[in-house]
Amino acid sequence: MKFFWPNQSKNWKETIESIITAKPLSPFHPEVLSFLQSISKAILKDHSYRRYPELVALAYWLRKAHLSEMQESYVKKAGERMVLARGTALHFAPSNVDTIFVYSWVLSMLAGNSNILRISGRKQEQTELLLRAIINGLEDYPEVASRTAILTYEHNNETTQYLSERCHIRVIWGGDETVKAIRSIPLAPLATELAFPDRFSLSVLEAGAVLNADDHEFNGLIKNFYNDGFWFAQMACSSPRLIVWTGEEKSIESAQDRFWTQLNSYLDEHLEEYSPALQVQKLTTGYSLSDKESVVNFLHLPNFSRLKVNNIDLDIRERHCGGGLFVELDLPQLYDLIPFLDDKDQTLSYFGFTKSQLMEFAEGVGNRSIDRIVPIGQALDFEGIWDGYDLLMHFTREIVIR
Amino acid sequence: MIEPFEMDCKEKQTYLLNELNSLTNFHYKQCKPYRNMIDKSGQTTVAGSIEEIPYLPVQLFKLMDLYSINEDYVFKVLTSSGTTGQQVSKIYLDKETAAAQTKALVSLMKPLLGTKRLPMIIIDTKNVLKDRKSFSARGAGILGFSNFGRRPFYVLNEDMSVDWEGLTTFLEQHKGEKLLLFGFTFMIWKYFYQEAVKKGIHLDLGDSILIHGGGWKKLKEEAVSNEIYKGSLQSQFGMGSIHNYYGMVEQVGSIFAECSHGHLHTPIYADVLIRDQITFKPLPIGEQGLIQVLSVLPKSYPGHSLLTEDLGTIHGEDDCPCGWKGKYFSVAGRIPKAEIRGCSDTFAFDQKGENQS
Numbered sequence: 236m237k238f239f240w241p242n243q244s245k246n247w248k249e250t251i252e253s254i255i256t257a258k259p260l261s262p263f264h265p266e267v268l269s270f271l272q273s274i275s276k277a278i279l280k281d282h283s284y285r286r287y288p289e290l291v292a293l294a295y296w297l298r299k300a301h302l303s304e305m306q307e308s309y310v311k312k313a314g315e316r317m318v319l320a321r322g323t324a325l326h327f328a329p330s331n332v333d334t335i336f337v338y339s340w341v342l343s344m345l346a347g348n349s350n351i352l353r354i355s356g357r358k359q360e361q362t363e364l365l366l367r368a369i370i371n372g373l374e375d376y377p378e379v380a381s382r383t384a385i386l387t388y389e390h391n392n393e394t395t396q397y398l399s400e401r402c403h404i405r406v407i408w409g410g411d412e413t414v415k416a417i418r419s420i421p422l423a424p425l426a427t428e429l430a431f432p433d434r435f436s437l438s439v440l441e442a443g444a445v446l447n448a449d450d451h452e453f454n455g456l457i458k459n460f461y462n463d464g465f466w467f468a469q470m471a472c473s474s475p476r477l478i479v480w481t482g483e484e485k486s487i488e489s490a491q492d493r494f495w496t497q498l499n500s501y502l503d504e505h506l507e508e509y510s511p512a513l514q515v516q517k518l519t520t521g522y523s524l525s526d527k528e529s530v531v532n533f534l535h536l537p538n539f540s541r542l543k544v545n546n547i548d549l550d551i552r553e554r555h556c557g558g559g560l561f562v563e564l565d566l567p568q569l570y571d572l573i574p575f576l577d578d579k580d581q582t583l584s585y586f587g588f589t590k591s592q593l594m595e596f597a598e599g600v601g602n603r604s605i606d607r608i609v610p611i612g613q614a615l616d617f618e619g620i621w622d623g624y625d626l627l628m629h630f631t632r633e634i635v636i637r
Numbered sequence: 638m639i640e641p642f643e644m645d646c647k648e649k650q651t652y653l654l655n656e657l658n659s660l661t662n663f664h665y666k667q668c669k670p671y672r673n674m675i676d677k678s679g680q681t682t683v684a685g686s687i688e689e690i691p692y693l694p695v696q697l698f699k700l701m702d703l704y705s706i707n708e709d710y711v712f713k714v715l716t717s718s719g720t721t722g723q724q725v726s727k728i729y730l731d732k733e734t735a736a737a738q739t740k741a742l743v744s745l746m747k748p749l750l751g752t753k754r755l756p757m758i759i760i761d762t763k764n765v766l767k768d769r770k771s772f773s774a775r776g777a778g779i780l781g782f783s784n785f786g787r788r789p790f791y792v793l794n795e796d797m798s799v800d801w802e803g804l805t806t807f808l809e810q811h812k813g814e815k816l817l818l819f820g821f822t823f824m825i826w827k828y829f830y831q832e833a834v835k836k837g838i839h840l841d842l843g844d845s846i847l848i849h850g851g852g853w854k855k856l857k858e859e860a861v862s863n864e865i866y867k868g869s870l871q872s873q874f875g876m877g878s879i880h881n882y883y884g885m886v887e888q889v890g891s892i893f894a895e896c897s898h899g900h901l902h903t904p905i906y907a908d909v910l911i912r913d914q915i916t917f918k919p920l921p922i923g924e925q926g927l928i929q930v931l932s933v934l935p936k937s938y939p940g941h942s943l944l945t946e947d948l949g950t951i952h953g954e955d956d957c958p959c960g961w962k963g964k965y966f967s968v969a970g971r972i973p974k975a976e977i978r979g980c981s982d983t984f985a986f987d988q989k990g991e992n993q994s
Contacts, residue, residue: 511972534679
């Protein structure tokens with residue numbers, strides 16, 4: 236058991252106990268708000284954070300203006316009702332989307348909860364920078380500090396069980412196996428749980444719109460797509476991995492040509508972080524998938540790989556390795572995508588569709604798939620509503636007074 | 638039998654290109670998954686140069702069962718060494734390919750070992766060979782090299798302790814003779830050398846020869862270089878020469894042996910290319926990149942041209958001062974594992990879970 240916060244801990248169970256017994260804060264407590272703003276400022280003014288766009292994005296998310304926006308919308312929803320924190324939230328963060336644990340924690344903190352965060356013990360520069368900003372901040376905000384534990388431990392069932400029995404809400408970010416493993420450990424009878432397992436995401440581009448886009452709009456599309464598809468090495472649950480093209484065959488072909496050619500030159504200039512292992516893995520994945528009947532062809536380039544399919548199943552979704560591998564499917568219309576969707580599919584980012592087309596499409600979806608439909612460029616933006624849950628609402632409870 | 642290190646570059650390239658093209662063609666016809674990979678990636682089976690021969694990433698054999706023979710003809714299945722829970726490569730051999738591997742290995746070790754079978758010490762346990770139908774990389778290596786020795790003596794007990802008594806008896810029986818010692822780089826170091834150091838045991842093995850392979854990953858962690866390795870073993874055991882080799886279970890038989898000048902050499906049955914780590918474009922002599930290995934031996938499975946995850950550098954061709962022809966190169970180690978950056982991986986819970994079950 237290693238604590239990142241509090242700094243000194245003689246007996247870890249005592250530390251946990253003191254967090255659990257602390258009285259929850261009121262939602263959007265002023266000290267929580269100023270603590271979050273201080274982190275935002277610390278990140279934005281320190282140059283060492285610039286290398287990590289996801290940390291900068293987090294800092295923007297924590298700015299005063301955005302927090303006020305969230306507060307307004309919360310106040311509107313809560314109305315006259317008496318809405319309070321649940322108590323103590325226990326968060327299991329994924330090891331590698333470094334910022335997720337902060338989003339989860341922040342929303343829970345805004346709800347007023349005390350928080351225990353189990354983060355990955357793996358050393359990564361982004362995480363360490365982030366922790367530095369957080370720990371510096373906590374030192375100045377005792378109300379938050381006394382309600383927070385950030386820790387890591389070699390996974391073992393006893394510790395997880397000890398913590399699970401004491402929290403009021405458990406939040407699991409992780410792979411399917413992780414979610415299953417943690418779920419098998421019982422919670423206190425009164426506690427509830429939010430789980431965010433493996434998901435798969437896609438982009439839909441209307442060929443005509445891609446062809447007709449003027450240079451300015453088109454270059455914006457390329458840049459946005461780059462952010463969505465290449466940050467986190469395409470391994471975030473909302474990173475697009477399937478690219479669906481709609482339109483007539485001929486125009487799809489020209490649109491793809493325009494799109495991939497431009498993306499390739501953009502990547503030549505902007506892609507800095509190449510991983511040799513991922514390059515090999517992409518080639519391996521592409522070849523192994525080539526044995527499937529649904530795979531039409533496989534084009535491996537240094538900047539990205541394209542795998543054209545005429546059908547997509549769960550196997551392709553699960554074997555996807557990230558790192559710039561794009562599965563492509565051509566369809567006449569957006570609506571034709573519906574039968575191909577799987578429960579796993581989370582974010583659909585789009586280019587060239589109207590809101591009413593998207594609404595019609597969303598209404599047509601008959602399974603559990605699709606939790607977000609956003610323009611290309613916003614796939615990775617974290618929102619208070621995730622995988623269909625309004626997180627703030629789930630982090631709180633309502634007292635009925637008649 | 639063709640001499641392994643005597644053909645010069647020009648002649649060799651023509652010979653290899655022919656052999657490898659006909660293998661590509663053979664596997665294309667016999668192995669449907671391979672055909673799909675070639676067709677769907679828009680490649681052809683006829684290459685104009687060695688560089689153009691299609692190559693498969695070596696870890697593909699961990700994901701798929703790839704073979705070009707009728708299942709009834711599977712004679713042995715080789716598996717790569719992997720820690721528990723890891724996927725292992727499966728290499729399907731028929732009698733013909735297995736025989737060709739043995740023959741090639743015998744011929745390419747001849748320049749080092751001569752034609753006489755030497756009394757042999759295997760620095761491993763007999764256990765590795767228990768199952769005769771399915772072999773680990775260790776088993777395959779031991780079996781392949783046993784052909785060079787007489788009455789091999791296994792120096793490690795089942796629990797990996799050294800059978801010092803047995804060794805003393807063996808050495809007395811063969812006093813004054815040249816011996817062949819064989820084992821895996823890391824195991825020799827940990828279970829034989831370090832034990833000897835601990836016990837203060839020194840041997841004088843005269844002009845005996847030690848052949849070892851299997852990779853440097855763990856020794857690198859302990860900062861043991863090839864030079865340190867050689868020096869330490871020689872001062873402890875006093876053998877005449879120590880030769881490392883580079884080879885893999887996916888291409889058994891056509892290994893790359895270290896010459897008297899410490900370079901790994903390509904024999905006539907095989908070739909290496911170095912490719913850029915990112916673009917996979919072939920690199921010139923002297924530049925480091927991913928090692929691609931080519932071998933004329935794999936007939937029962939499409940493994941004649943493989944892209945490894947090892948980094949290496951070719952230092953020259955046909956002009957090594959040792960006198961052997963062929964490309965000579967060195968291996969620098971493995972590329973770092975892909976860092977999984979994604980929501981899908983929570984704090985290695987998955988891995989731990991595997992160990993527990």
